[in-house]
Amino acid sequence: MVDFGACVRDGAAHGRLVVQPRMGFSDPATMRAGLAATRGAAARTVGTITVDAHTRVGHLDAVATALREGIDLNGYPLVSHPAATTAQVLSGIQGEDFPVQVRHGSANPVDIFRALLAVRLGATEGGPVSYCLPYGRTPLSESVRNWEVSCELFAQLRDTGMEPHLETFGGCMLGQLCPPSQLVAISVLEALFFVQHGIRSVSVSYAQQTDPTQDREAIAALRRLCRELLPAVDWHVVVYTYMGLYPETLDGAYRLLGQAAELAVVGGAQRLIVKTASESRRIPTIDENVRALEYAAWAAGRVPPARARAHDDADSRTYEEAAALVGAVLNLAPDVGRALLLAFKRGYLDIPYCLHPDNRGDTRSFIDGDGRLRWESTGALPLGRSPRRGGGGRFTSADLLKDLSYMRRKFDSPMAVDMA
Numbered sequence: 001m002v003d004f005g006a007c008v009r010d011g012a013a014h015g016r017l018v019v020q021p022r023m024g025f026s027d028p029a030t031m032r033a034g035l036a037a038t039r040g041a042a043a044r045t046v047g048t049i050t051v052d053a054h055t056r057v058g059h060l061d062a063v064a065t066a067l068r069e070g071i072d073l074n075g076y077p078l079v080s081h082p083a084a085t086t087a088q089v090l091s092g093i094q095g096e097d098f099p100v101q102v103r104h105g106s107a108n109p110v111d112i113f114r115a116l117l118a119v120r121l122g123a124t125e126g127g128p129v130s131y132c133l134p135y136g137r138t139p140l141s142e143s144v145r146n147w148e149v150s151c152e153l154f155a156q157l158r159d160t161g162m163e164p165h166l167e168t169f170g171g172c173m174l175g176q177l178c179p180p181s182q183l184v185a186i187s188v189l190e191a192l193f194f195v196q197h198g199i200r201s202v203s204v205s206y207a208q209q210t211d212p213t214q215d216r217e218a219i220a221a222l223r224r225l226c227r228e229l230l231p232a233v234d235w236h237v238v239v240y241t242y243m244g245l246y247p248e249t250l251d252g253a254y255r256l257l258g259q260a261a262e263l264a265v266v267g268g269a270q271r272l273i274v275k276t277a278s279e280s281r282r283i284p285t286i287d288e289n290v291r292a293l294e295y296a297a298w299a300a301g302r303v304p305p306a307r308a309r310a311h312d313d314a315d316s317r318t319y320e321e322a323a324a325l326v327g328a329v330l331n332l333a334p335d336v337g338r339a340l341l342l343a344f345k346r347g348y349l350d351i352p353y354c355l356h357p358d359n360r361g362d363t364r365s366f367i368d369g370d371g372r373l374r375w376e377s378t379g380a381l382p383l384g385r386s387p388r389r390g391g392g393g394r395f396t397s398a399d400l401l402k403d404l405s406y407m408r409r410k411f412d413s414p415m416a417v418d419m420a
Contacts, residue, residue, distance in 0.1 A: 004099040004123035004165035005201035005234045007046060008270050012236070016044040017264055017300040018271040021289040022103065024050025024075035026066070031076050032089045034286045039098045041290045043297030046271070047093070047100035049121075050075045056106040057136065074283070078102060079111045083118040090119065099123055101167070107131050107138040113150045122157055125167035125205075127190035129340060129349075133356040134174050140344060140358040144337040148197055155198030163201050166194045167238060171205035171222070173351055175243030177403060179365050179373050180209060180218035181321030182381075186349065188225045188326055193336040195233055202233060203271065207240040208260045210406055211371045214318065219267030221319035225326060237269040241296075245408040246279040252411035253277040254295060261299035266307050272296055280408070321383055325349065328382040347380030353400070366395055367403045371410075 011018040021038055025031045035047045052075035054062040063080045066073050078086065094100045101123040104112050109126060116124060132143035157164040170186030187204045194202050204222055209215055219237060226235050241260040247253045254277060264272045276284040276292040284292070328348050333339040343349040350363040362379025375383070376395050 001161055001163075002094060002096060002099045002120075002122055003163050003201075004046065004101060005163065005203070005236065007097065007099050008203070008236050009234075011044045012270040014044075017261065017269075017297065018046055019043050019261075019293045019296045019300075020046050020101070020271060020273050021048050021293060022050060022273060022275070023048055023284070023286065023289050024052070024103070026052060026073035026076055028076075028081065028085050028089050030286075032093065034289070035089070035093045035100065037286045037290050038293065039093055041293045041297075043293045045098070045293055046123075047098060049078065049089075049100060049102045051079075051102065051104035051106070051112060052077050053105075055079050055112065056104055058106075058108060058111070060111075078104075078115045083115070086115075086119045086121075090121075101125065101165075105131055105135060107135065107143040108146045109150050110146055110153065113153045117153065117157060120157070120160060120162060122162045123165040123167070124154070125169055125203075127168050127170050127186075128193060128337065129186055129190060129344075130169035130173055133351055133354050133359055137357060140356075141341055144341060147193070148337060151194055151197035151199055158200075163234075164199060165201040165203070166199045167203040168194070168205050172207040172240050172243060174354060175207060176209065176407075177244075177365050177367075177373065177400075178352055179321075179375055180206075180214055181221070181318050181383075182325060182349065182351070183207065183209075184218050184222045184225065184318065184322040185325035185329070187222060188229060188322070189329055189336065189340060191226070191230060191233075191235065192330075193340070195230065196336050200233060202230070202235050203238045204235060205238050205240060206269075208242045208263055209373050210367050211373065212259060212263060214372045215263050216267050217316040217318040218322075219263070219269060221316065221322045223268055224319060225322060229326070236271060237267070238271040238273060239264040239267065239269045240273045241275040242407055243275075245405050246275060247408050247411040248280045249412045250277050252408075252413075253279065256407065256411045257292060257296055258299035261296045262303055265300050265303040272300070324382055348382055350379045350381060364395055366399065367406050371406075 052073035063077045128144045128147035154164045168187045168190035170190040171183045191202045274292045274296045276288040278284045329343040332342040347360045352365045364376035366376045
């Protein structure tokens with residue numbers, strides 16, 4: 001039986017970080033070759049099928065035109081390809097030791113989930129908040145309803161003997177400049193939403209940010225909140241390699257990926273989504289993905305065993321803020337979906353620099369002089385008074401642009417030092 005959660009647990013039990021690419025190809029033969037190469041990499045891997053942008057927003061006529069005219073898409077059109085085609089892509093590759101996850105980015109993923117069931121693919125990701133607010137103008141209330149239906153549909157896989165697995169994308173909101181406490185809170189809340197609608201195997205995400213110490217605090221907070229709120233659920237932590245402006249130099253890209261691998265191991269995560277050295281320029285090739293997977297596995301294996309076991313779950317400001325956010329949201333309503341809607345309406349959750357109509361937009365963040373991501377303005381977040389940015393003056397658009405390129409400048413600099 002293919003069980004995504006069990007496969008990751010087995011990797012952790014053997015002391016190996018599971019590494020995963022984000023590859024997406026529209027051509028079935030290329031997709032199959034990518035999965036085969038991922039499975040054959042010198043690393044403990046799981047596979048990825050990334051859905052194309054047209055399918056994510058339901059533009060299936062555009063997909064049909066592209067397939068008819070031989071136009072390349074930026075991902076695999078899972079809904080439009082016949083189930084038999086996708087089954088052939090997976091045949092002889094997917095198995096107990098190599099499950100495949102579908103990644104899609106949709107606020108209305110019902111058709112995608114139906115396609116998953118048709119080919120018995122048991123792992124995917126997203127969430128009612130994280131696949132709505134950053135990506136378009138779909139009302140949050142619609143996304144919540146769509147994801148309720150999708151979760152309950154996905155849970156039916158259990159009737160076939162498979163255990164469906166859902167990963168939250170909440171720990172990756174906007175990819176960057178959302179303070180870690182809110183990333184942790186939304187990741188946990190989306191996991192609770194999944195569980196409420198029938199999912200028993202989940203992973204909670206966290207995207208590498210700007211300071212390794214703060215990132216370790218965030219993963220510790222994420223693990224602690226999951227232990228407190230999901231005691232009867234199979235869960236694990238997945239770290240995403242930095243999702244903002246990526247280093248342009250080969251050396252900088254690999255050092256940042258290596259830091260992400262070390263963060264995952266030291267933080268107690270079980271899985272890492274990698275990025276390649278070509279991320280700043282173009283979509284990576286199969287070979288570039290494999291090299292990134294193997295490098296990440298090598299970097300993870302270099303972490304001394306004592307550091308790999310030294311997970312710090314002590315109180316931190318990140319944990320205190322995340323716990324306050326989660327508690328305030330859950331107190332709004334017994335139904336998690338309803339609570340999320342009320343939280344955004346009242347500003348208890350508020351994503352910096354997010355222009356979605358259902359986001360109040362009263363919060364701002366900044367990178368302080370030590371490289372930590374902090375609140376500039378907390379709006380109506382239930383956090384009390386937050387430390388202010390030093391140096392006086394208002395945070396300007398020039399400051400924002402500087403912060404957006406912080407990691408690229410840091411890792412491309414010839415004087416940069418890995419501080420992980």
